[in-house]
Amino acid sequence: MADPELYPADIHHEHASLAVTERPLARAALMALAFGFLAIFLLLPLVVVFEQAFSRGIGAFFEAINEHDTLAAIRLTLLVAVISVPLNLVFGVAAAWAIAKFEFKGKAFLITLIDLPFSVSPVISGLVYVLLFGTASLLGPWLKLHGIVILFAVPGIVLATVFVTFPFVARELIPLMQEQGTGDEEAALSLGANGWQTFWHVTLPNIKWGLLYGVLLCNARAMGEFGAVSVVSGHIRGLTNTMPLHVEILYNEYNAVGAFAVASVLAGLALVTLVLKTLLELRYGAEIAATRGH
Amino acid sequence: MTTAPAKAGWRFRQPSVIPGFGLTLGFSLAYLTLIILIPLSGLVWRSASLGWSDFFAIATDRRTVKALEISFGTAFIAAAINVVFGTIVAWVLVRYRFPGRRVIDAMVDLPFALPTAVAGIALTTLYSPKGWMGALLAPLGIKVAYTPLGIVIALVFIGLPFVVRTVQPIIEEIDKEVEEAAATLGANRFQTIFLVLFPGLAPAVVTGFALAFARGVGEYGSVIFIAGNLPYVSEIAPLLIVIRLEEYDYAAATAIATIMLALSFLMLLVINLIQSRTRKRYG
Amino acid sequence: MEVRVSNVRKEFDRFPALRDVSLDIRSGELIALLGPSGSGKTTLLRLIAGLERPTRGTIFFGDEDASNRTIQERNVGFVFQHYALFRHMTVADNIGFGLKVRPSAKRPTKAEIRRRASELLDLVQLSGLEKRYPAQLSGGQRQRVALARAMAIEPKVLLLDEPFGALDAQVRRELRRWLREIHDATGHTTIFVTHDQEEALELADRVVVMSQGRIEQIGTADEVYDTPNSPFVYGFIGESSSLPVKVEDGQVWISDRPIGLTAPELPDGEATLYFRPHDIELLDECNGCIAGTVAASRRVAGTRRVELEIGGGRERIEIELPVGHPAAQKSRVAFRPKRWKVFPKPVEG
Numbered sequence: 001m002a003d004p005e006l007y008p009a010d011i012h013h014e015h016a017s018l019a020v021t022e023r024p025l026a027r028a029a030l031m032a033l034a035f036g037f038l039a040i041f042l043l044l045p046l047v048v049v050f051e052q053a054f055s056r057g058i059g060a061f062f063e064a065i066n067e068h069d070t071l072a073a074i075r076l077t078l079l080v081a082v083i084s085v086p087l088n089l090v091f092g093v094a095a096a097w098a099i100a101k102f103e104f105k106g107k108a109f110l111i112t113l114i115d116l117p118f119s120v121s122p123v124i125s126g127l128v129y130v131l132l133f134g135t136a137s138l139l140g141p142w143l144k145l146h147g148i149v150i151l152f153a154v155p156g157i158v159l160a161t162v163f164v165t166f167p168f169v170a171r172e173l174i175p176l177m178q179e180q181g182t183g184d185e186e187a188a189l190s191l192g193a194n195g196w197q198t199f200w201h202v203t204l205p206n207i208k209w210g211l212l213y214g215v216l217l218c219n220a221r222a223m224g225e226f227g228a229v230s231v232v233s234g235h236i237r238g239l240t241n242t243m244p245l246h247v248e249i250l251y252n253e254y255n256a257v258g259a260f261a262v263a264s265v266l267a268g269l270a271l272v273t274l275v276l277k278t279l280l281e282l283r284y285g286a287e288i289a290a291t292r293g294h
Numbered sequence: 295m296t297t298a299p300a301k302a303g304w305r306f307r308q309p310s311v312i313p314g315f316g317l318t319l320g321f322s323l324a325y326l327t328l329i330i331l332i333p334l335s336g337l338v339w340r341s342a343s344l345g346w347s348d349f350f351a352i353a354t355d356r357r358t359v360k361a362l363e364i365s366f367g368t369a370f371i372a373a374a375i376n377v378v379f380g381t382i383v384a385w386v387l388v389r390y391r392f393p394g395r396r397v398i399d400a401m402v403d404l405p406f407a408l409p410t411a412v413a414g415i416a417l418t419t420l421y422s423p424k425g426w427m428g429a430l431l432a433p434l435g436i437k438v439a440y441t442p443l444g445i446v447i448a449l450v451f452i453g454l455p456f457v458v459r460t461v462q463p464i465i466e467e468i469d470k471e472v473e474e475a476a477a478t479l480g481a482n483r484f485q486t487i488f489l490v491l492f493p494g495l496a497p498a499v500v501t502g503f504a505l506a507f508a509r510g511v512g513e514y515g516s517v518i519f520i521a522g523n524l525p526y527v528s529e530i531a532p533l534l535i536v537i538r539l540e541e542y543d544y545a546a547a548t549a550i551a552t553i554m555l556a557l558s559f560l561m562l563l564v565i566n567l568i569q570s571r572t573r574k575r576y577g
Numbered sequence: 578m579e580v581r582v583s584n585v586r587k588e589f590d591r592f593p594a595l596r597d598v599s600l601d602i603r604s605g606e607l608i609a610l611l612g613p614s615g616s617g618k619t620t621l622l623r624l625i626a627g628l629e630r631p632t633r634g635t636i637f638f639g640d641e642d643a644s645n646r647t648i649q650e651r652n653v654g655f656v657f658q659h660y661a662l663f664r665h666m667t668v669a670d671n672i673g674f675g676l677k678v679r680p681s682a683k684r685p686t687k688a689e690i691r692r693r694a695s696e697l698l699d700l701v702q703l704s705g706l707e708k709r710y711p712a713q714l715s716g717g718q719r720q721r722v723a724l725a726r727a728m729a730i731e732p733k734v735l736l737l738d739e740p741f742g743a744l745d746a747q748v749r750r751e752l753r754r755w756l757r758e759i760h761d762a763t764g765h766t767t768i769f770v771t772h773d774q775e776e777a778l779e780l781a782d783r784v785v786v787m788s789q790g791r792i793e794q795i796g797t798a799d800e801v802y803d804t805p806n807s808p809f810v811y812g813f814i815g816e817s818s819s820l821p822v823k824v825e826d827g828q829v830w831i832s833d834r835p836i837g838l839t840a841p842e843l844p845d846g847e848a849t850l851y852f853r854p855h856d857i858e859l860l861d862e863c864n865g866c867i868a869g870t871v872a873a874s875r876r877v878a879g880t881r882r883v884e885l886e887i888g889g890g891r892e893r894i895e896i897e898l899p900v901g902h903p904a905a906q907k908s909r910v911a912f913r914p915k916r917w918k919v920f921p922k923p924v925e926g
Binding site: 183184186187188189190191192193194197201202205206 | 626627649654659661664665666674675677678726727730
């Protein structure tokens with residue numbers, strides 16, 4: 001059979017009866033609308049990022065990247081991601097195990113709570129930590145007395161990032177593990193495996209692609225988060241500026257090339273994320289989203 | 295692994311041979327409480343300790359009201375635009391075969407993956423009077439950057455994948471026999487789509503709208519660059535929170551945040567109600 | 578290994594899936610748990626395996642109370658309905674899994690595990706498929722791998738949940754005979770769940786018929802077929818016909834006529850008569866018989882089924898006659914069941 005991607009129109013005509021498709025004119029109009037909309041709203045912004053970043057040539061681009069504060073921002077962003085993604089990974093696996101493998105009261109409510117950060121404005125996600133750890137808070141004086149710095153420092157940035165990326169892994173794993181049921185685990189246990197062995201040899205291989213998928217999305221958000229981090233960071237150049245915050249500062253200083261150079265790195269990261277995500281979906285779609293083929 | 299002992303008649307969980315319930319649930323709850331619940335309840339507690347008159351004063355402050363109006367208004371318009379175009383995009387992606395379909399399909403998730411600040415400066419550059427789109431629209435007398443229209447543009451960008459990704463799987467599931475049945479009964483294509491297919495898509499469309507709307511209300515990064523942030527005109531509520539924080543006016547920041555949270559939850563509740571009703575009717 | 582189930586009750590969310598079930602299984606026996614869906618047969622199997630805990634009651638392995646034994650300690654070989662093969666492991670890794678996860682003191686060497694796996698593959702007649710993945714096997718082959726995996730841990734008891742349920746008829750029959758051979762060769766105490774009576778009757782030493790969380794009857798294939806001890810077993814196993822009757826002074830009556838059957842042990846009152854449609858004798862003259870008008874007659878394979886209206890058409894029953902028997906042509910037939918049973922009507926409420 002021909003590759004459906006190569007001769008799509010013919011295949012489509014063979015399979016779709018006249019009753020279930022639009023007339024060619026209507027079809028062309030719909031496609032024009034969809035492509036036009038996507039081009040203006042998705043493609044153009046992406047193109048602009050790279051166009052601006054390289055507008056003064058490739059030398060100016062690397063100069064902008066190779067600047068002390070920019071490199072510090074890149075390091076901080078990586079550090080924040082390296083701490084917050086594994087935290088939410090462990091949480092995601094634990095929560096999905098409890099929710100998917102057991103029946104207990106209040107499960108639906110728990111799932112709602114896990115999704116909560118998605119419906120909270122990023123600014124509010126940052127604000128809650130300012131209220132919790134700020135000088136005017138209950139904890140503020142105690143923290144100050146013991147010399148513990150959370151706000152306007154790395155711990156605050158990590159906490160805010162953990163907050164906004166909290167649901168990503170859990171959300172990916174819960175439906176997947178629910179779909180997979182407990183049959184494989186029961187089989188492993190009946191063969192004498194203990195809990196860890198069962199998780200390690202049986203459950204983890206079953207969920208690894210879904211897990212990777214969740215981690216990918218979690219990481220993209222962790223590296224790109226702006227609102228929540230902005231509130232708790234204090235914007236100290238070279239110290240508490242993550243890459244997105246650094247983009248803002250450069251942009252507000254009318255350093256367009258610098259801003260877009262850093263932005264293009266982030267955009268490149270987003271593109272890599274999209275490519276990996278698509279590859280995962282194509283290759284392991286069934287093992288990410290559910291419905292196992294037995 | 296020990297878990298809560300079963301009291302007679304009422305069981306917290308059904309027994310199972312699978313180990314690790316206590317460990318995983320305990321860890322999950324502790325983590326959830328520390329990271330999410332305590333900080334959020336801190337917000338509510340601070341807001342409650344404001345006192346009613348203070349809270350009322352902040353809530354009815356003209357700048358606050360205006361900022362909330364702008365946030366909710368623009369988010370609503372953007373979500374509505376996304377419902378129309380997002381559904382068309384989803385339809386085209388599911389029903390039509392064309393070269394590069396997979397690439398375009400993947401691109402739809404760009405707003406999920408692209409940091410909001412990057413989107414913000416890109417859209418601003420694009421729609422500023424000298425930008426590619428701005429220069430095109432300027433002769434028509436349309437100003438986008440630094441106006442509420444700019445906010446809508448940013449929120450359309452942010453919200454698009456929510457609609458597409460909720461509607462797309464439902465279109466994929468449509469049983470072609472239903473359409474064929476409608477055709478054999480004499481419905482033309484237009485009638486089939488509007489009378490037979492759309493009602494089935496309605497719950498998904500409403501969900502997509504709700505998600506895009508909720509995200510739009512709270513959006514910050516992509517908006518502040520393009521909005522111009524003129525108080526009473528193009529200043530969104532999340533930005534006002536930040537401004538109050540920078541003024542060390544924690545009371546005002548807390549109050550606005552609480553109002554935003556309450557309004558968002560209320561909206562989601564209403565939309566959930568509508569949704570469950572549509573679902574009941576159309577199955 | 579003997580298995581003794583003693584007064585076991587199991588509730589799910591207060592709904593009783595098993596009510597007070599007791600069962601003794603002898604060492605080396607091949608036992609079928611037979612019943613319709615919802616009868617509790619799978620629950621009983623999972624309780625024996627230790628996959629569920631009884632709400633009340635005890636399960637003994639030999640003389641030892643297994644209740645407090647975890648599933649790992651029970652050492653049962655469980656073959657899951659959909660096999661639950663680990664799809665990311667090869668056939669050999671699947672079979673060796675139970676040995677690989679043993680604590681290091683009791684764990685065989687890698688080479689030994691490999692050897693055991695291929696030995697078991699020989700036993701289940703799948704030699705040479707070590708390197709395959711479950712997805713590359715047919716349904717019947719997966720089922721054999723699942724059995725080999727369960728036997729690799731040298732189980733005390735072999736438990737199979739609907740072992741042939743997911744296979745087509747041809748493969749089913751083949752595997753059935755093969756399972757019997759393996760059982761005879763290895764001598765494992767084996768319990769399997771099925772809803773297919775043919776499978777249970779053909780394969781098992783003893784059949785446990787279950788319904789609504791209770792054991793209705795335990796017996797050999799002959800016993801449960803020839804002398805069913807409850808209306809349910811009569812209806813569930815084989816064909817049966819039933820008629821509402823009345824018992825008076827040990828005599829069985831239909832309408833106002835005695836039919837020549839006596840049931841002295843039964844109390845007077847309403848009851849139901851059960852018999853097998855083929856297990857009857859035709860009578861020429863009726864002094865004490867069941868008589869009915871032929872309503873329909875159809876040929877089924879080697880016999881003819883005749884549908885009779887009894888008592889003015891209120892009740893319809895079926896009897897079976899040899900093809901070409903002259904009675905099938907008549908408009909009225911009189912007969913008496915050769916083997917039958919009368920069950921009193923259950924007391925209402």
